Amino acid sequence: MKIQGSVALVTGANRGLGSAFARALLAAGAAKVYAAARDPSTITLEGVVPVRLDVTRPDQIEALARELGDVTLLINNAGIGGSGPVLDPMVIDRLHQQFETNAIGPLRMVQAFAPTMATQSSSAVINVISALSWATLPGITGSYSASKAAAWALSNAMRQELKAQGTEVLSLHVAFMDTDMARGVPGPKSSPDEIARLAIAALEAGKSELLADEVTRSVHAGLTAEPPMYLGMLG
Numbered sequence: 487m488k489i490q491g492s493v494a495l496v497t498g499a500n501r502g503l504g505s506a507f508a509r510a511l512l513a514a515g516a517a518k519v520y521a522a523a524r525d526p527s528t529i530t531l532e533g534v535v536p537v538r539l540d541v542t543r544p545d546q547i548e549a550l551a552r553e554l555g556d557v558t559l560l561i562n563n564a565g566i567g568g569s570g571p572v573l574d575p576m577v578i579d580r581l582h583q584q585f586e587t588n589a590i591g592p593l594r595m596v597q598a599f600a601p602t603m604a605t606q607s608s609s610a611v612i613n614v615i616s617a618l619s620w621a622t623l624p625g626i627t628g629s630y631s632a633s634k635a636a637a638w639a640l641s642n643a644m645r646q647e648l649k650a651q652g653t654e655v656l657s658l659h660v661a662f663m664d665t666d667m668a669r670g671v672p673g674p675k676s677s678p679d680e681i682a683r684l685a686i687a688a689l690e691a692g693k694s695e696l697l698a699d700e701v702t703r704s705v706h707a708g709l710t711a712e713p714p715m716y717l718g719m720l721g
């Protein structure tokens with residue numbers, strides 16, 4: 487799909503990768519960018535249309551879908567991290583929040599906006615997933631990885647079901663980026679602006695999946711290594 491002339495809706499657009507997507511979309515010629523945030527007053531980027539959206543609130547999702555009848559590109563970016571061992575009983579609450587935000591929220595968004603996108607001559611969804619959908623940092627990312635693995639499976643299912651109406655789906659897998667979410671993680675991180683540009687280029691090239699950096703490509707290759715990376719090589 488071409489970004490020029492598109493009408494995009496980006497969730498979690500007030501900071502991190504979401505704000506990078508909003509900037510990249512404007513630079514690539516989007517006709518309109520709806521920048522969604524739980525608190526729209528935190529949207530400071532000029533040229534976008536701020537809208538209120540908590541992706542765990544079905545009432546807000548449905549109201550927004552009724553209000554915005556012109557969306558051609560949905561970017562499911564909003565997400566939460568949070569870490570700790572899965573054997574800690576506290577993980578259950580975190581797991582519910584991560585599934586609601588990282589997997590069920592994006593699905594609800596697609597359910598709500600699919601009818602609008604079906605009426606457009608060209609439409610697409612970008613689901614921001616993670617290299618950690620395919621591997622777990624032991625004792626650290628078990629619940630987050632589970633939510634992103636679910637998001638990946640749902641992204642694949644959405645692609646199959648939206649094909650009939652001509653809506654494309656791009657899964658974006660990326661390793662650590664230089665945003666608040668990975669603030670405490672040492673080592674090299676990708677620039678969110680660069681990742682947003684790569685994702686937009688991949689969408690324009692008709693790709694269904696983007697492995698956006700070398701670490702992500704190596705984790706993906708590790709799925710079929712012997713032993714597979716997810717059996718513990720990241721530990």
Ligand SMILES: NC(=O)c1ccc[n+]([C@@H]2O[C@H](COP(=O)([O-])OP(=O)(O)OC[C@H]3O[C@@H](n4cnc5c(N)ncnc54)[C@H](OP(=O)(O)O)[C@@H]3O)[C@@H](O)[C@H]2O)c1
Nearest residue numbers: 498502503524540541563564565616662663665666667668
């Ligand atoms: N950073 C990384 O290393 C990394 C790596 C791989 C994938 N990702 C994924 O990339 C995406 C963007 O993350 P980021 O790195 O930009 O993180 P970030 O800087 O922490 O930003 C997260 C964004 O999501 C929003 N958000 C969280 N819960 C929400 C909810 N219930 N409803 C609406 N918005 C919500 C936040 O809004 P508030 O300001 O209101 O909290 C914020 O705008 C996420 O899906 C994340 O899982 C990140």
